[in-house]
Amino acid sequence: MEIKWLEDFLVLATTRSFSRAAEERNTTQSTLSRRIQQLEDWLGVRLIDRSSQPVGLTRAGSDFYRESVAIVRTVYRARAGARRIGLQGAEQLRISAQHVLARHFLPRLLARIEARLEIGGVTLKSDNLYNCVDDLLNDEVDFMVCFHQPAMPDLVDLSGYDFLVVGSEEMVPVSLPDDSGAPRFALPGTAGAPVPCIGFSSENPLGWHRQARMTAQDIELHINPVYESTMGEIIRDMVLDGRGMAWLQTMLVGGDLTVGRLVRAGDATWDQSIEIRLFRTRALGRGAVEQIWDMLRDGGFPPGTPDPRPS
Secondary structure, X not given: OOHHHHHHXXXXXXXXXXXXXXXXXXXXXXXXXXXXXXXHHHHOOOOEEOOOOOOEEOHHHHHHHHHHHHHHHHHHHHHHHHHHHHOOOOOOEXXXXXXXXXXXXXXXXXXXXXXXOOOOOEEEEEEOHHHHHHHHHOOOOOEEEEEEOOOOOOOOOOOOOOEEEEEEEEEEEEEOEOOOOOEOOOOOOOOOOOEEEEEEOOOOXXXXXXXXXXXXXXXXXXXXXXXXXXXXXXXXXXXXXXXXXXXXXXXXXXXXXXXXXXXXXXXXXXXXXXXXXXXXXXXXXXXXXXXXXXXXXXOOOOEOOOOOOOO
């Protein structure tokens, strides 16, 4: 039995979709399906009910899910402990961040830190939100940087973890321009001609942002969801391919808007600010972590109050 089989199973149990789980795991659907089958063969029981859509868990699968969560976290916590022992004396800073932030925000944040402190080497992991959270919970990283949405579900429970608000970002509606420079797909659409929309899937909190923003508008909105992904870069590529409009971060599409590759699909009433938060590990004994935390806090980044769990 391989640990990646358990990780595949946990993601599939959460997404209830082989295609979405394969995307989350950065593998093909056939490979993920084969590994789930290998896990079921190793256990000698069926875990997945493939007769329904979306797929569900069998009774054995539901019971094994709870055990798998504990097993995976124990394994990674043990690995983190072994690594800490093996790397004692080495102050390699470990940071995880969501894909867009790792590429477009962290270099600026690290430059600000390095201007004030000698931090040595940095190990940066770019991943989806849930894997970043798992790294933090399992003490695999010193810091985690993520977008924050008030409506994050129970799966993302960071209550009790200290954080700083280290930035903010705008989600703006964008579209490919037509020949006249106007948006090819403009909000709010009509009942007879809904606007094709490319969005973040429900596993990404920015997907909940989009849904919350739509329901918050006084203007009646008519969209037709045509494509979903957990990665902003993929959504941007689909917009550039002319498949629809999307809400995307300005750090991702600011350059496209400046040169006219993309245009706004709606005015500023459709924009929404989101926080960028930096969470720190609760593990003790990392002097560099405390130094960086104190420097950022004293440098004007406000500490946050841990959010209560949603009721």
